[in-house]
Amino acid sequence: MLRLEKRPNPSQFWNYATPVVAVLLTMVAGGILFWVLGKNPFEAIKLIFWDPLFSEQFAAYSRPQLLIKAGPLILIAVGLAIGFRAGIWNIGAEGQYIIGALCAAQMALWFYPAELWIVFPLMILAGAFGGWLWAMIPAVLKTRFNTNEILVSLLLVYVAEKILAAAATGFMRNPEGSGFPGSRNIFNYSAASNQELIANSGLHWGVVAAFIAVIFAYVLLHRHLLGFHVQLAGQAPRAAKFAGVAPARLVLLCLGISGLMAGLAGMFEVAGPARLITIDFNSGYGFTAIIVAFLGRLHPIGIVLAGLLLALTYIGGELAQFMLNLPSAAIQVFQGMLLFFLLALDVLSNYRLRLMRPAPVTAPAPKPSTESV
């Protein structure tokens, strides 16, 4: 009989191996899913993971998309990971992303059509402030009233979506847009535009910000006392108290940083790839970033790799939608399965599998339960 035995320390090997194995298993399960949907599984997997980067036909368009999609995912996920490490669950990044974008857009619209260099930096500040402010609601409610930050941050996503709808159809609507919903085109307002820095690379200021955030998070988590406190609060809350960690300060800080980064991601998106505020401006980056953070093992470098991979599934998914008529929701299922496999395989980092009879020997890793697809 198989038994789980808790490891004294998490296995380093499995810590690195689980994301890789999880991705491979998701490809297998995803292949089965595509097969059930009546598509050639090998063709679909190749179309999602290989063709966007290496096919002559698509790569010219798809390659720049990789950075465009990975930028916001990485930026948001890095912020979330800091909180997740401390056991502080901000799952409302999607809302902070929306509010950040709205604040930045409003800032740009105030200056429109003045061509001042200060507009873009002010928009960055406004975006960061908007995201931070929206995250401060669950943070302050948590520290003052002990309210569950998971529920509050998530519920605020719905509130943010309503504000977004009100903005696109009401107070931010383009006065020259002949009554159609949506703001002025911010991308075409050159003082506010988040242009590509190198032509056809997909590299814009948001991607630069994402990499700065990765370095910042790495230094914070691995070279700074605060990172130690974050780690301690997540793994041993009682010990953290004795070590002098103020839980309230940590909540304010972690939620604040993640909100700020999500708001920044929203700002770069609205001034760049999205171009303007519309009703469906948000595309789920805030939620996918949760998967990115876990797939990257809450480690800044891991998050870069995970962000690129999930960006690939977005682009490949669009390609598969276009070429194979694969429904767009299939990619969402795919991403969900990835998180399931990752969580399931995590058991191997923390536990050892033992055969009970005869003498205890390490058993080979079993296949995790395959989810119903």
Added chain:
Amino acid sequence: MDLSSINPVVLIASLMVAATPILLAAIGELVVEKSGVLNLGVEGMMIVGAVSGFAIAVTTQNPYLGMLAAIVAGALVALIFAALTQLLMANQVASGLALTLFGLGFSALVGQNYVGIVPPRTPKLDFGPLTDLPVVGRIIFGHDILVYISLLIVAATWFWLNKTQGGRVLRAVGENHDSAHALGYKVTRVRILAIMFGGACAGLGGAYLSLVRVPSWTEGMTAGAGWIALALVVFASWRPWRVLAGAYLFGGIMVLQLNLQAAGFRIPVEYLSMSPYLITIVVLVIMSSSRGRRSMAAPGSLGRSFHAAG
């Protein structure tokens, strides 16, 4: 604006319908949390129930078969969560989120062929002349069977949790799993069954949404109902009758808000429709700020993994 168009009897009758999905989901989650497990996947289980119930009801042209399918589907996706958290000791918060993300994608995938279809009608129960009574006729005798079943589930849950041996075992497991284990109770088995019950209830709640309350299928149609149900359990301090009161209160807010929109209230639609979420937050703040009571009410082992050593 014309407030006189809002009829209180109709309001109460329709709030009961509006409240039923979150009531079902919340009572299921209450049992799950009483067993010491925090399943944040309610939204995912609800929407999977909504789409499977809808699909089966449309295929068979029988709403009750659809609801049955939703119960099974809800319990099955809950089983994924149970396997992850109970057998593989995965983090409950992350697993619940995964369930919600997966459920939203899965339902969109299954539901894409069902957009714009009208489901078979779920008939109201026939109480004969009782339905024509003034006031009480509409409120008490004017509903479909699910409204009564949901009330029955609340009563049965209260009775089972407080008056039976099985309920005591479940609460013991939730309060302190180590002691419960030492007493010989099967902690993992109890929790898996509780999680499946929660999934079944959430699935049924979702099907009520797509088959009766709306009735149609649109992507992401639960729109946070599952999260409101989670908040409701906190609001109710983990007590079944308070879940009922809370659900009807929220049902009232949702219906009133819709009525105000229809009556042409001067506030834009977007701001009125954010009120259920804002009020949920306010209620959460009020409930959790009275710290002493809350810490007494929450199950002791809530959200902690259990692994029997040896």
